[in-house]
Amino acid sequence: xxxxRLMKGNEAIAEAAILAGxxxxxxxxxxxxxxxxxxxxxxxxxxxxxxxxxxxxxEIAAINMVYGAAGTGKKVMTSSSxxxxxxxxxxxxxxxxxxxxxxxxxxxxxxxxxxxxQPSQADYFQSTKGGGHGDYRLIVLAPASVQEMADxxxxxxxxxxxxxxxxxxxxxxxxGQMMEKVEFxxxxxxxxxxxxxxxTTGKTxxxxxxxxxxxxxxxxxQYQHNLKLQEKYRRMKExxxxxxxxxxxxxxxxxxxxxxxxxxxxxxxxxxSSGKKLGLLRPITLFPFPEEVIAKxxxxxxxxxSVELNAGQMVEDVKLAVNGRIPxxxxxxxxxxxFTPDDILKAIDEKLMGGY
Amino acid sequence: MxxxxxxxVVDTERCKGCEVCLVNxxxxxxxxxxxxxxxxxxxxxxxxxxxxxxxxxxxxxCPDGVITVYRVKA
Amino acid sequence: MDIKEIIKxxxxxxxxxxxxxxxxxxxCPGCGHGTVHHLIMEVVEELDIQQDTxxxxxxxxxxLAYDFMDIDMTQAxxxxxxxxxxxxxxxxxxxxxxxxxxxxxxxxxxxAETIHACNRGxxxxxxxxxxxxxxxxxxxxxPTTLEGMKSSTTPYGRDYxxxxxxxxxxxxxxxxxxxxxxxxxxxxxxxxxxxxKKAIRKAFEVQKEKxxxxxxxxxxxxxSGWKMTPNDSNxxxxxxxxxxxxxxxxxxxxxxxxxxxxxxx
Numbered sequence: 001x002x003x004x005r006l007m008k009g010n011e012a013i014a015e016a017a018i019l020a021g022x023x024x025x026x027x028x029x030x031x032x033x034x035x036x037x038x039x040x041x042x043x044x045x046x047x048x049x050x051x052x053x054x055x056x057x058x059e060i061a062a063i064n065m066v067y068g069a070a071g072t073g074k075k076v077m078t079s080s081s082x083x084x085x086x087x088x089x090x091x092x093x094x095x096x097x098x099x100x101x102x103x104x105x106x107x108x109x110x111x112x113x114x115x116x117x118q119p120s121q122a123d124y125f126q127s128t129k130g131g132g133h134g135d136y137r138l139i140v141l142a143p144a145s146v147q148e149m150a151d152x153x154x155x156x157x158x159x160x161x162x163x164x165x166x167x168x169x170x171x172x173x174x175x176g177q178m179m180e181k182v183e184f185x186x187x188x189x190x191x192x193x194x195x196x197x198x199x200t201t202g203k204t205x206x207x208x209x210x211x212x213x214x215x216x217x218x219x220x221x222q223y224q225h226n227l228k229l230q231e232k233y234r235r236m237k238e239x240x241x242x243x244x245x246x247x248x249x250x251x252x253x254x255x256x257x258x259x260x261x262x263x264x265x266x267x268x269x270x271x272x273s274s275g276k277k278l279g280l281l282r283p284i285t286l287f288p289f290p291e292e293v294i295a296k297x298x299x300x301x302x303x304x305x306s307v308e309l310n311a312g313q314m315v316e317d318v319k320l321a322v323n324g325r326i327p328x329x330x331x332x333x334x335x336x337x338x339f340t341p342d343d344i345l346k347a348i349d350e351k352l353m354g355g356y
Numbered sequence: 357m358x359x360x361x362x363x364x365v366v367d368t369e370r371c372k373g374c375e376v377c378l379v380n381x382x383x384x385x386x387x388x389x390x391x392x393x394x395x396x397x398x399x400x401x402x403x404x405x406x407x408x409x410x411x412x413x414x415x416x417x418c419p420d421g422v423i424t425v426y427r428v429k430a
Numbered sequence: 431m432d433i434k435e436i437i438k439x440x441x442x443x444x445x446x447x448x449x450x451x452x453x454x455x456x457x458c459p460g461c462g463h464g465t466v467h468h469l470i471m472e473v474v475e476e477l478d479i480q481q482d483t484x485x486x487x488x489x490x491x492x493x494l495a496y497d498f499m500d501i502d503m504t505q506a507x508x509x510x511x512x513x514x515x516x517x518x519x520x521x522x523x524x525x526x527x528x529x530x531x532x533x534x535x536x537x538x539x540x541x542a543e544t545i546h547a548c549n550r551g552x553x554x555x556x557x558x559x560x561x562x563x564x565x566x567x568x569x570x571x572x573p574t575t576l577e578g579m580k581s582s583t584t585p586y587g588r589d590y591x592x593x594x595x596x597x598x599x600x601x602x603x604x605x606x607x608x609x610x611x612x613x614x615x616x617x618x619x620x621x622x623x624x625x626x627k628k629a630i631r632k633a634f635e636v637q638k639e640k641x642x643x644x645x646x647x648x649x650x651x652x653x654s655g656w657k658m659t660p661n662d663s664n665x666x667x668x669x670x671x672x673x674x675x676x677x678x679x680x681x682x683x684x685x686x687x688x689x690x691x692x693x694x695x
Binding site for chain 3: 052056060067200210215
């Protein structure tokens with residue numbers, strides 16, 4: 001493996017992008033993710049790998065630069081934070097509709113509106129349910145450490161190209177800003193020659209012209225296109241990722257992702273030390289969502305608490321997976337306020353174990 | 357200078373009968389058909405073939421690219 | 431001389447370029463869009479750059495431009511074509527990249543993308559069709575709709591006091607250091623078509639020299655939107671559009687060649 005470094009999550013994403021052989025990054029500054037663009041420009045990636053880094057005039061322009069470049073078969077990415085990601089939604093819908101691979105990073109901050117610059121998980125719905133107009137989904141990866149911020153760049157792009165679909169790293173201000181040790185892989189070659197039959201790089205005599213579009217005015221064709229997309233989203237289930245902690249004998253379960261899962265881990269440790277049989281399930285892919293795993297736990301545990309830095313979003317997917325079999329509760333703090341392990345323990349006592 | 361003789365061939369099914377060619381024809385060669393094509397348009401035709409000089413003005417202003425032009429020295 | 435003796439392959443002087451597909455153009459009869467489509471494809475054919483050319487279609491009447499031009503194309507969200515073109519050109523600097531946009535797309539919803547692509551000096555061509563109206567959606571006011579001009583959302587004529595002034599975006603971008611060649615042309619008459627074709631050719635050629643954006647405005651008609659016959663609309667365009675949007679080169683090889691203040695005020 002490569003070198004070990006102490007870095008911010010945002011910087012780790014940027015370094016990982018260079019090392020993963022990403023061809024281009026198009027971005028726009030917004031707190032708390034500006035370090036991605038800052039780190040990239042400081043690194044002279046055009047000299048290190050030939051990677052293109054461009055500060056666009058807006059998030060809207062940045063995502064449309066991604067759309068254009070992704071249509072030529074290159075590995076491209078952008079990053080932003082909540083209000084900026086909202087601006088990108090039209091472009092993301094086009095990218096999903098045109099079935100292009102790309103990587104989007106959302107270092108989430110509290111909302112709604114301009115909100116706050118504190119960490120939040122309030123963009124769960126936007127990320128996992130599509131976000132823009134139309135029936136589409138993104139592949140959503142939720143890192144819980146600086147190491148995963150780095151690892152998920154390559155992983156996200158791998159999945160994006162596997163399914164020809166945008167992938168999103170759903171991080172937040174906590175993971176983006178905190179410093180941890182991170183181990184990087186070797187430099188991957190930036191692959192500039194490839195054989196991809198669908199890309200717009202100029203029509204040669206040997207093939208028909210290639211068109212990148214999300215427009216299909218014929219309702220039957222649009223319907224068939226949508227069916228194809230839905231089939232693709234179902235296939236993504238084979239790439240579900242999750243982690244469990246102390247679940248073997250658990251009688252109660254916490255479900256949490258990203259930074260919440262880290263805080264929950266501490267809460268589980270403390271609950272265990274006082275004899276409570278508590279476990280933690282941490283979904284890593286939020287789409288595809290590990291619903292079958294949760295359904296299985298619904299036969300094992302007496303209740304589930306979905307712990308999120310929001311007013312209750314993932315809890316809806318947990319409830320769908322549980323399908324009424326056991327009680328499912330939510331605990332969370334919306335608006336950028338971070339809960340402590342003690343807050344979670346209190347919620348466990350009051351909500352989850354209240355009736356037992 | 358030798359006199360030029362020309363001729364045009366109109367893709368009558370593609371013609372939308374806009375008449376832009378007609379007003380741009382310097383030799384008043386073009387007319388619009390009484391009949392209509394499959395889309396219901398009166399299409400352009402050479403009403404006075406003798407007058408055509410093959411200048412191609414009609415063809416280059418045609419938005420639908422339906423006119424092919426030939427020219428010889430008479 | 432018999433017509434049959436004239437109509438022979440060796441006497442051919444003009445035919446439809448094979449780089450236009452067989453699809454029937456979706457434009458109204460007499461619309462200048464078709465003429466410009468043919469010209470761009472003729473230039474791509476003559477320069478023999480089909481294998482290196484990528485076009486960006488906008489939202490608007492020409493949203494289906496990719497059905498008609500036999501080249502690789504990307505359809506962009508409304509107004510975003512210059513950003514899409516930037517993404518492609520930055521990764522493929524040796525390719526020829528152009529956008530094809532209408533006035534609503536380029537000068538209203540996409541103003542930021544237009545200005546900044548021009549200001550960065552992207553080595554792309556922007557073909558801008560200005561017919562002073564939103565054609566596809568049914569003839570609403572555009573940023574370039576003339577003062578007093580009627581549209582479906584200015585049924586009593588555009589009043590600048592409440593609806594703003596028509597924008598001369600071409601004069602604006604000419605002032606940016608990132609544009610190399612800026613011109614305004616038309617395609618309603620043979621002489622204009624020839625000049626426009628020259629401009630389009632130049633717009634491709636300057637990309638090789640990496641001198642920045644080539645910006646070609648084509649003042650065109652919208653006979654359906656203006657509610658006139660095609661020929662009447664072309665006449666109306668000469669009488670009303672050209673005085674406000676005067677034809678001719680504005681910037682050549684990075685130098686402004688026109689008294690902009692005279693046109694702007």
